[in-house]
Amino acid sequence: MKYFYVGAMAEVDREAEVAICERLAEEFHWPVRKLELPAADFAYDAARRQYGSIPVLAALVERCPEDAVKLLAVTERDLFIPVLTFVYGHAQLGGRVAVISLARLRQEFYGLPPNQPVFLERALKEALHEAGHTFGLVHCADKECAMSLATNIRQIDLKRAAFCASCAAHLRRRPRELGT
Numbered sequence: 001m002k003y004f005y006v007g008a009m010a011e012v013d014r015e016a017e018v019a020i021c022e023r024l025a026e027e028f029h030w031p032v033r034k035l036e037l038p039a040a041d042f043a044y045d046a047a048r049r050q051y052g053s054i055p056v057l058a059a060l061v062e063r064c065p066e067d068a069v070k071l072l073a074v075t076e077r078d079l080f081i082p083v084l085t086f087v088y089g090h091a092q093l094g095g096r097v098a099v100i101s102l103a104r105l106r107q108e109f110y111g112l113p114p115n116q117p118v119f120l121e122r123a124l125k126e127a128l129h130e131a132g133h134t135f136g137l138v139h140c141a142d143k144e145c146a147m148s149l150a151t152n153i154r155q156i157d158l159k160r161a162a163f164c165a166s167c168a169a170h171l172r173r174r175p176r177e178l179g180t
């Protein structure tokens with residue numbers, strides 16, 4: 001038996017964690033298991049005051065359970081890669097591990113009043129996006145598709161928390177190809 005693991009790092013919004021687990025189970029048809037992960041302190045970059053998503057992915061590869069079809073980590077820490085100001089998430093394309101950050105998904109981050117439903121919806125979109133990459137999906141031209149590239153919060157809000165027909169068809173073919 002294989003499992004889709006969701007690894008919430010320390011401090012992660014529990015409501016978001018539960019919503020992500022439910023949505024991934026529904027979308028990918030693997031039983032979902034939770035994995036407790038330590039905070040991403042080891043990936044802290046003092047100069048940028050952010051956390052490197054590349055060292056986080058490397059650590060996830062080390063921690064990925066034997067029976068994991070995928071491991072999606074969720075952190076509250078703001079992630080970056082060297083060439084970008086920040087990233088909402090990062091995944092191994094066609095690999096086993098991915099991470100998403102909730103840091104920039106709350107209305108408060110943009111100086112607006114809190115809105116938990118909006119926050120949770122954004123978290124689901126990012127979870128589907130990075131999970132989709134691990135299943136080999138690349139960026140999609142359909143702006144409403146979860147696999148559309150988002151570099152700002154407006155682009156995330158344009159998406160639906162679902163894959164377009166083309167990406168969904170690709171996913172349906174994928175599991176057998178991989179033999180998982």
Ligand SMILES: [Zn+2]
Nearest residue numbers: 129133139149
């Ligand atoms: Zn992407």
Ligand SMILES: [Zn+2]
Nearest residue numbers: 140145164167
């Ligand atoms: Zn698509």
